[in-house]
Amino acid sequence: HRSFSVLVLWSDFPVIHSWTGLYMVTTGTKDFPGFIALYLFDDEMVGHFDTRTDRFEFKEERVKELGKQYVEQKNNFITLLKRYKDNMTTIINDLVHTQAQVHYMMCRSGCTLNDETGATEGYIQFGYDGEDFMSLDLKNLSWIAATQQAEIIKKKWNKADDDFWKKYLTDECVVWIKKSVMYGNMSLERKVPPQVSLLQTVPSSPVVCHATGFYPEKVNISWQKDGQDLDEDVDVGETLSNHDGTFQKRAELTVTPDVWKKNQFSCVVEHKSGDPIHTILTEEKIRTNISPGTGVTAIKWKICRRTNNGSVQEDPGSNPTYYHCVPEQDT
Numbered sequence: 001h002r003s004f005s006v007l008v009l010w011s012d013f014p015v016i017h018s019w020t021g022l023y024m025v026t027t028g029t030k031d032f033p034g035f036i037a038l039y040l041f042d043d044e045m046v047g048h049f050d051t052r053t054d055r056f057e058f059k060e061e062r063v064k065e066l067g068k069q070y071v072e073q074k075n076n077f078i079t080l081l082k083r084y085k086d087n088m089t090t091i092i093n094d095l096v097h098t099q100a101q102v103h104y105m106m107c108r109s110g111c112t113l114n115d116e117t118g119a120t121e122g123y124i125q126f127g128y129d130g131e132d133f134m135s136l137d138l139k140n141l142s143w144i145a146a147t148q149q150a151e152i153i154k155k156k157w158n159k160a161d162d163d164f165w166k167k168y169l170t171d172e173c174v175v176w177i178k179k180s181v182m183y184g185n186m187s188l189e190r191k192v193p194p195q196v197s198l199l200q201t202v203p204s205s206p207v208v209c210h211a212t213g214f215y216p217e218k219v220n221i222s223w224q225k226d227g228q229d230l231d232e233d234v235d236v237g238e239t240l241s242n243h244d245g246t247f248q249k250r251a252e253l254t255v256t257p258d259v260w261k262k263n264q265f266s267c268v269v270e271h272k273s274g275d276p277i278h279t280i281l282t283e284e285k286i287r288t289n290i291s292p293g294t295g296v297t298a299i300k301w302k303i304c305r306r307t308n309n310g311s312v313q314e315d316p317g318s319n320p321t322y323y324h325c326v327p328e329q330d331t
Contacts, residue, residue: 015114015115015116016112016113016114016115017041017042017112017113017115017177017180017181018040018041018042018043018110018111018112018113018177019039019040019041019110019111019112019173019174019176019177019180020039020040020041020043020108020109020110021037021038021039021040021080021084021107021108021109021110022036022037022038022039022040022106022107022108023035023036023037023084023085023088023106023107023108023109024036024037024104024105024106024107025085025088025089025092025104025105026102026103026104027092027096027101027102027103027104028101028102028103029102033050033051033052034051035049035050035051035085035088035089036048036049036050036051037049037050037056037081037084037085039077041176041177041180042180043241044217044241044245045059045241045243045245046058046059046180046245047059047077049077049081056074056077056078056081058073058074059243059244059245080168083164084107088105088107088126091105091126091128091153092105092128094152094153095128095149103128103129104128104129104130105126105127105128105133106126106127106128107124107125107126107127108123108124108125108127109122109123109124109125109168109169109173110122110123110124110169110173111123111169111170111173111174111177112177113174113177113178115181120170120174122138122168122169122170122173122174123135123136123138123169124136124138124165124169126150128147128149128150131146131147132146132147133145133146133147133149133150134146134150134153134154136165136169138165138166138169138170141163141165141166142158143157143158190215190216191215191216191272191273191274192213192214192215192246192273193213193214193271193273193274193277194211194212194213194214194219194269194271194273194277195211195212195213195214196209196210196211196267196269196277196279197209197210197212197287198210198267198279198281198285198286198287199286199287199288200286200287200288201288202288203257204256206235206252206253206254206255207252207253207255207260207265207281207286208250208251208252208253209221209223209250209251209252209253209267209269209279210248210249210250211248211249211250211269211271211277212242212246212247212248212249213242213246213247213248214246214247214248214271214273215245215246215247215273216247216272217239217247218271218272219239219247219249219269219270219271220268220269220270220271221236221249221250221251221267221268221269221270222234222236222251222267222268222270223251223253223265223266223267223268224265224266224267224268225263225264225265226263226264227264230253230265233253233254233255234251234252234253234254235251235252235254236249236250236251236252237249237250237251237252251267253265253267253281260281264280264281265280265281266278266279266280266281267279267281
């Protein structure tokens with residue numbers, strides 16, 4: 001009998017790193033900054049700007065990582081911000097006949113880098129009032145209009161023969177990824193434990209187990225009844241980024257007071273920073289409101305739509321990670 005052996009080789013999948021810029025210009029509203037920008041590395045915010053403060057700010061950890069290069073890199077960002085702001089303002093001014101109307105233009109641009117092959121890919125997309133507007137075919141260096149309104153802008157930009165976008169998306173953007181990987185390697189072992197709270201608005205509402213302030217991002221939150229994991233009546237939310245680079249997550253338990261008082265319900269939070277955190281559900285542990293100083297904040301980029309009665313509500317069709325809420329005109 002012949003015998004043979006099979007050699008199985010295990011290898012890690014290549015890591016695809018990303019650098020993303022999110023920009024928004026608004027008109028016709030005093031309740032929102034005229035220009036906002038967020039920068040993300042691997043979906044984690046590293047810096048932000050808005051015209052209310054008129055300052056570009058890195059998150060605290062990023063400032064420490066940059067060290068002596070902080071001022072130089074900050075100035076680079078400010079120059080880049082001005083370019084985006086000027087271009088987006090020009091577009092919206094060409095489209096809007098009066099600044100009294102509420103309109104907003106959004107831009108998402110960035111690049112990816114395969115750490116194994118070195119392959120890169122850049123992109124830039126514009127949106128207007130929640131709809132696709134225009135994007136760049138980077139290979140052919142030509143703008144593609146998604147709407148009739150965008151045709152005029154497309155023709156104007158294609159005639160300009162501006163190599164700024166190619167240089168930024170294929171060169172500068174990739175450099176930012178490489179620098180971010182280098183900075184990130186300095187703090188890969190950073191571990192910050194979560195702070196866990198039980199929240200409830202009124203006795204009849206779900207009990208929320210809220211974990212915040214943890215790093216890195218991966219965390220598991222579950223509810224148990226008498227020591228057994230619960231799947232029914234539990235709704236686990238997505239992980240969100242806090243303004244300081246840490247993360248937060250929540251898991252809601254729908255249960256009536258008479259039921260949880262007769263049984264032992266507990267929230268279990270598992271994170272690599274330490275042992276699982278068990279919080280038993282009792283009246284004393286429940287917080288009925290969130291004070292302004294708790295630091296429970298997430299910067300998001302979300303589309304809202306104005307209803308017929310004038311109220312502003314979240315658009316269920318929007319699905320970005322980082323967003324702000326802005327009103328949209330009735331159509």
